[in-house]
Amino acid sequence: MNTTTDTTGRAGCLIAGLGATIGALVWAPRAAFSIDGGFEGHARDLSVLFVDLPLIVLGAALLPLLTWALTTRWTGRPWVAVLAAAAAFALGIWGLLEWWTPRQHPDPGYGPGM
Numbered sequence: 001m002n003t004t005t006d007t008t009g010r011a012g013c014l015i016a017g018l019g020a021t022i023g024a025l026v027w028a029p030r031a032a033f034s035i036d037g038g039f040e041g042h043a044r045d046l047s048v049l050f051v052d053l054p055l056i057v058l059g060a061a062l063l064p065l066l067t068w069a070l071t072t073r074w075t076g077r078p079w080v081a082v083l084a085a086a087a088a089f090a091l092g093i094w095g096l097l098e099w100w101t102p103r104q105h106p107d108p109g110y111g112p113g114m
Contacts, residue, residue: 011078015085016065023060026093027053034102048102056096064089 031052037044068085072078 008072008078011082012065012068015068015082016061019064019089020057020061022089023056023093023096024053026060026096027056030097030100031102045102052100052102056100059092059096060089063092 031048033043034045034048064085067088068081071081071084075081
């Protein structure tokens with residue numbers, strides 16, 4: 001195999017792995033309440049584990065990887081491609097944080113009243 005192909009393949013795997021890891025780390029604090037369920041587990045929603053987590057990890061791995069691959073093919077410059085992948089990933093994470101909001105703790109005044 002060609003050394004350039006090996007390096008390119010490794011860089012793609014590294015970018016996808018970093019994207020998936022950072023995506024899961026961004027997902028975890030927002031989904032913690034849905035997994036725990038709050039007081040006596042009344043708000044437990046495990047769909048964040050079975051639906052949201054796989055979609056977020058897959059998207060966080062594929063978005064920078066595809067951006068990197070397309071930019072590498074179009075420009076032929078790996079550092080430009082890395083910067084484009086980082087920018088696409090940052091925009092993807094920002095979009096995720098703006099759009100995806102699982103159930104959170106209720107307001108402090110929430111309750112049956114006095």
